[in-house]
């Protein structure tokens with residue numbers, strides 16, 4: 001009996017150890033470099049919803065809670081338990097603008113793939129840093145989800161005009177709008193536009209941190225710990241801007257964000273992301289979050305306007321632009 005009891009106790013110890021390791025693993029998994037963390041992404045979506053003009057349908061303006069929930073949605077697709085999903089969408093969260101400096105980005109992802117391939121062919125050593133999944137696809141996923149939103153808005157308008165139930169189209173639009181918010185939020189963070197995304201690499205005369213914890217330290221730990229002091233809704237202009245070329249406007253937004261990469265490292269060096277940070281670091285983060293919410297509100301508003309100007313009629317009957325594209 002004693003031996004059995006000892007065996008039982010030993011087995012329990014192993015089980016408890018496994019549970020502890022498992023929990024530890026979950027804890028570690030829950031805090032990788034997920035941009036802006038849940039708090040930042042949810043807040044960007046919520047503030048963008050609050051700042052929508054009355055011309056945008058009430059179903060979207062009233063969906064603040066759902067939009068806030070959807071802010072971190074693509075980060076929920078990063079678990080190793082769903083490996084195909086994780087790997088397929090990870091390049092959507094960033095773009096290394098240094099790597100493609102001077103390139104005139106084409107309007108769709110497959111043209112971008114071809115241009116990167118050509119550039120890689122011409123580059124000595126054919127570096128893997130020019131593979132699409134290494135460069136990142138931030139502007140492409142953003143414009144693709146934006147266009148899904150335009151389509152959902154158009155279906156909503158169509159349903160109303162034909163006196164059909166518009167609820168399904170409205171539900172689609174809320175999901176696309178929330179999903180879009182994630183990438184726009186990522187883009188407002190300079191560290192999502194750069195090879196310096198998580199610790200300085202290459203020549204480092206100013207002695208910036210090379211620790212590969214800086215990304216999460218800034219976006220996750222600092223933002224979550226100081227969230228109340230980082231409220232930013234007052235920095236979002238009340239008037240929306242109609243984006244006449246959303247892809248180009250979004251690229252400019254990414255370039256503007258990219259110009260602040262070194263500022264982020266300077267602030268980190270001054271202790272700006274330790275504890276409560278500094279006045280300058282809090283101001284920096286507030287303005288970045290506000291830039292994200294502003295661009296997101298403007299994209300939602302522009303998608304609504306655009307949906308009333310495009311018929312969508314050509315989309316189903318026009319053959320693929322490239323003759324090489326297989327027809328299914």
Ligand SMILES: [Zn+2]
Nearest residue numbers: 035093182186
């Ligand atoms: Zn992301």
